[in-house]
Amino acid sequence: KQWYQRRVRGERRVNTVITKEQEHTADVMLGFVHMLVGGVDEAHDLVLPYSWPCDTKWGGPAVLDSPALPTATYIHALIHRMEGYHVGEQGMLGWQNARFWYKETPSNCVLFEGFRTVVEGVREGWKWKSEEEREAVCGKDTWTDTLGLFAEERKSPRMVKYCDAVHNAELEMVLEHCNAVINKV
16 A cells, blocks of 8 residues: 555656545545455555544544545445455454445445446346245345355355356446546546
8 A cells, every 4th residue: 555655646646637536536446456356455455544434553544524435435345245254353244344334335325326227237137037036136135135145055056146247247337437437537
């Protein structure tokens, strides 16, 4: 993180006329990219200052009133969801911590609506064996609970494939959102 801050936040930035939202979203997107390549701890440390209002030993000083707060909090939840059954901070399993962060994500976060669209798109193209199967998957309180259920059971390769399709579409949606914010014209 220190190298990144010196390199990107320093005088080497090519385009110095950017908004706080663009700068903060770029930091958060870097965390997201770390998550995608397996750097969950690094991702967490980059996203934490934008999603938690207190200084921490992991992420450093909090960035208060960041315009990237909704995106950072949503990505923070994704990071913990990636932990799954591993015990993380505060002794919580990744699934539990992800639920906490989804609840912390501001309700006006555009990623929530985008995610609903992603789920509907994958759901509509999916061949359900029965209405009961559809309800068992789509009727869960949260997507995190659905993923947890199938990760635990792993009995249905079909359902694992469905979860993978939704998860991958969600990751693509988050990348597109961050890119759109950072590269505003």
